[in-house]
Amino acid sequence: MYYTGIDLHKKTSFITTIDKNGKIVKRRNIVNDEVEIPHFFLTLDDDTQVVIESTAKWYWLYDLLTDHGMDVVISNPVKTKAIASARIKNDKLDSHMPAQLLRADLLATVHVSSQKTRQLKELLRHRSKLVRDTVRMKNRIHSIMAKNNLKIPVSDLFGCRGLEFLSQAPLPQYQRRQVDTYLNLYFQLKEETDELTKQVKRQAKSNSKAQLLMTIPGVGAITAMFMIAEIEDIDRFKSYRHLASYAGLVPRLNASAGKQRIGSITAGIAISSNSPG
Numbered sequence: 001m002y003y004t005g006i007d008l009h010k011k012t013s014f015i016t017t018i019d020k021n022g023k024i025v026k027r028r029n030i031v032n033d034e035v036e037i038p039h040f041f042l043t044l045d046d047d048t049q050v051v052i053e054s055t056a057k058w059y060w061l062y063d064l065l066t067d068h069g070m071d072v073v074i075s076n077p078v079k080t081k082a083i084a085s086a087r088i089k090n091d092k093l094d095s096h097m098p099a100q101l102l103r104a105d106l107l108a109t110v111h112v113s114s115q116k117t118r119q120l121k122e123l124l125r126h127r128s129k130l131v132r133d134t135v136r137m138k139n140r141i142h143s144i145m146a147k148n149n150l151k152i153p154v155s156d157l158f159g160c161r162g163l164e165f166l167s168q169a170p171l172p173q174y175q176r177r178q179v180d181t182y183l184n185l186y187f188q189l190k191e192e193t194d195e196l197t198k199q200v201k202r203q204a205k206s207n208s209k210a211q212l213l214m215t216i217p218g219v220g221a222i223t224a225m226f227m228i229a230e231i232e233d234i235d236r237f238k239s240y241r242h243l244a245s246y247a248g249l250v251p252r253l254n255a256s257a258g259k260q261r262i263g264s265i266t267a268g269i270a271i272s273s274n275s276p277g
Helices: 038-041 059-067 089-105 116-149 160-168 175-203 208-213 221-231 240-246 268-272
Strands: 002-008 012-020 024-031 048-053 069-076 251-256 259-265
Touching: 002 089, 012 089, 024 089, 024 268, 038 059, 038 069, 048 059, 048 089, 059 069, 116 221, 160 175, 160 221, 175 208, 175 221, 208 221, 208 259
Parallel strands: 002 048, 048 069
Antiparallel strands: 002 012, 012 024, 251 259
């Protein structure tokens, strides 16, 4: 059995394969080609386990190799201290070190969702980004109003009466152009966000788990689908405590010299590091 580490870059991948004794068997820098990379593994004279460091672009390579029947894991560089705290970093070390840790069974890995779940995650995250961009456009317009000391006579500047006021607001020409630009972007983003929201709600309507989650007070279709996408298989958690920790719903704890200091919840940390896709 061999062990292979892949340091994945935008255009190329540096691959290092070692044997059970840790000796380098093969090492190459390969163009990210869907024919060249599988061919590298076909030239090995034994089966190999493969580790890819979790980055923003591992999807295609993981799917390519697993489609070829290979055993692939995704490493967590945050938890794998030997990777995260390495003072000397280059392509050779970044592919060799994970392979050695995989051989020694010391590699911290992350859960890899199915392609179907990853598609749902991408849909939800895309919607969330558009929502944030929509809010940014609104905030920029509010900022321009404040710069000109204009009192907004309605509670919602982006309602019918608010938009009417906005169209007639006495603004300098250069700022009128800014407002018009931000408004156009706001309407485009809102239209796309509304369509994605309808799509998510349609999926929630036909999903029995989502329907069950939506019986919880305060949990709507969007939240329910987020929970389903991020958790995927609840049986992978040993207990509810592990699930709470994964979701970042536990407090930060700083303990030293017999003293403990409890901080705010760790929301976002666990999911970002343990759920790459």
